Amino acid sequence: MAIKLTRREFIKLSGLGTVLATLNWDKVVKKALAAAQSGEINVVWFEAQDCAGNTTALIQATEPDLIEVLAGTSHVVGPGTVKLPFHETVMPEWGEGALKILRDVVEGKYDPFVLVLEGSFPIDEKAGGPEGSSLFCYIGDENGKPVSCLEWLRRLLPRAAAVVAVGNCASYGGVVANNVIASDYFKKLGFNLFEEWAKKGFSRSPTGGIGFFPDPIRGHKGVVDILEEAKPFRDFIYKKCTPSGPGDPNCRPAIAVPGCPANGNGQLRTLANLILWVKGLLPLPELDEYWRPKFIFGPTVHEQCPRAAWYAAGNFRKYPGEPTAKCLYAVGCKGPISNCPWNKVGWVNGVGGPTRTGGVCIGCTMPGFTDAYEPFYEKLPYVEISKEGLKKALTVGGLATLAAGVLAGVWAYARGKLEGEAGEGGSE
Ligand code: SF4
Numbered sequence: 001m002a003i004k005l006t007r008r009e010f011i012k013l014s015g016l017g018t019v020l021a022t023l024n025w026d027k028v029v030k031k032a033l034a035a036a037q038s039g040e041i042n043v044v045w046f047e048a049q050d051c052a053g054n055t056t057a058l059i060q061a062t063e064p065d066l067i068e069v070l071a072g073t074s075h076v077v078g079p080g081t082v083k084l085p086f087h088e089t090v091m092p093e094w095g096e097g098a099l100k101i102l103r104d105v106v107e108g109k110y111d112p113f114v115l116v117l118e119g120s121f122p123i124d125e126k127a128g129g130p131e132g133s134s135l136f137c138y139i140g141d142e143n144g145k146p147v148s149c150l151e152w153l154r155r156l157l158p159r160a161a162a163v164v165a166v167g168n169c170a171s172y173g174g175v176v177a178n179n180v181i182a183s184d185y186f187k188k189l190g191f192n193l194f195e196e197w198a199k200k201g202f203s204r205s206p207t208g209g210i211g212f213f214p215d216p217i218r219g220h221k222g223v224v225d226i227l228e229e230a231k232p233f234r235d236f237i238y239k240k241c242t243p244s245g246p247g248d249p250n251c252r253p254a255i256a257v258p259g260c261p262a263n264g265n266g267q268l269r270t271l272a273n274l275i276l277w278v279k280g281l282l283p284l285p286e287l288d289e290y291w292r293p294k295f296i297f298g299p300t301v302h303e304q305c306p307r308a309a310w311y312a313a314g315n316f317r318k319y320p321g322e323p324t325a326k327c328l329y330a331v332g333c334k335g336p337i338s339n340c341p342w343n344k345v346g347w348v349n350g351v352g353g354p355t356r357t358g359g360v361c362i363g364c365t366m367p368g369f370t371d372a373y374e375p376f377y378e379k380l381p382y383v384e385i386s387k388e389g390l391k392k393a394l395t396v397g398g399l400a401t402l403a404a405g406v407l408a409g410v411w412a413y414a415r416g417k418l419e420g421e422a423g424e425g426g427s428e
């Protein structure tokens with residue numbers, strides 16, 4: 001019986017990638033391999049207030065996948081080059097054993113390391129949260145007191161060569177930092193604590209949860225704005241400095257890979273870029289206004305959507321699940337205002353993506369998520385944004401998007417009138 005192998009499986013099985021890289025067929029690969037094998041770099045994966053969804057997405061990454069990176073069978077790293085000594089969800093150690101590794105990281109025993117953040121960070125007492133707020137997110141305790149996630153971050157940041165925030169929660173606070181649900185619900189109960197936090201620039205989340213980066217759409221701060229230990233990263237994100245190299249104590253890169261969850265390939269490719277930067281092999285990726293790599297988050301979902309022809313023709317679904325290939329704009333698609341490639345290239349190994357499978361894009365790679373993108377199945381624009389966020393949105397590009405949205409909405413309404421209740425179009 002013949003065994004069928006894909007090219008990728010064949011390369012994996014035979015170790016051909018490594019063999020080819022040593023045959024000088026590609027100078028760049030050879031140089032990268034040689035340099036990468038000359039020293040190891042650690043990835044310290046810190047989960048705060050998260051659901052581990054980004055970790056789940058990470059282990060679905062392809063080309064390379066996580067095993068290839070850690071085993072050193074991908075083209076750019078040698079065996080043992082990239083290590084993952086701390087990752088709460090997948091590491092074999094637990095309890096005191098796991099905490100010891102984290103303490104060793106803080107003491108410099110795992111330098112150099114790239115710090116990956118997953119989940120949002122509740123404001124602890126030291127940062128202005130109410131008494132007891134350390135309990136919203138803590139890992140271990142010292143002298144009978146919980147050590148808050150924010151406190152661990154204070155300790156980890158001084159040694160981190162770079163920070164990567166994976167997922168919307170770690171990037172901008174995500175669903176955990178929502179304004180609407182918390183403020184509406186707790187206002188009814190008579191609490192105004194959340195309004196006080198909002199005045200200080202924190203989210204109205206019951207936990208005061210925020211991301212590493214600020215959220216310009218909802219108008220609240222990020223961890224990078226409030227922690228003194230984050231200054232080298234703060235100066236980087238506000239373009240006050242350029243890192244002279246990976247060891248620069250005054251200027252260090254921080255990159256957002258948002259999503260709910262962030263796609264595994266996007267996470268690994270950003271990490272690979274940073275690891276090769278730490279090794280002096282690649283420049284840092286160019287970032288957009290929300291600190292995302294432009295090589296991933298350049299075009300919008302809409303600009304790359306297979307339903308774009310239906311949008312252009314003004315052919316819109318009238319209800320979610322309508323069995324047609326029509327554009328999903330009128331049933332709530334946020335593709336026109338969301339920068340993201342995964343709908344086009346597929347979620348796992350080329351398969352999946354919301355509008356390709358009949359669902360709407362919900363805008364999960366954007367700041368303001370989910371506040372500014374709900375209800376998911378209501379037509380754009382349905383936004384509650386800060387004055388500052390509104391000003392930002394009303395740039396020439398923002399206006400163009402808004403105008404396109406309004407026109408599409410008018411067009412959808414007009415077509416609906418013309419067509420009555422009857423649906424038409426191709427099959428899904
Ligand atoms: S509105 Fe959504 S479904 Fe329609 S073309 Fe744009 S991205 Fe695709």
Ligand code: SF4
Pocket residue numbers: 259260301338339340341342343353354360361362363364365366
């Ligand atoms: S296509 Fe939309 S919903 Fe899917 S990952 Fe991208 S931004 Fe999120």
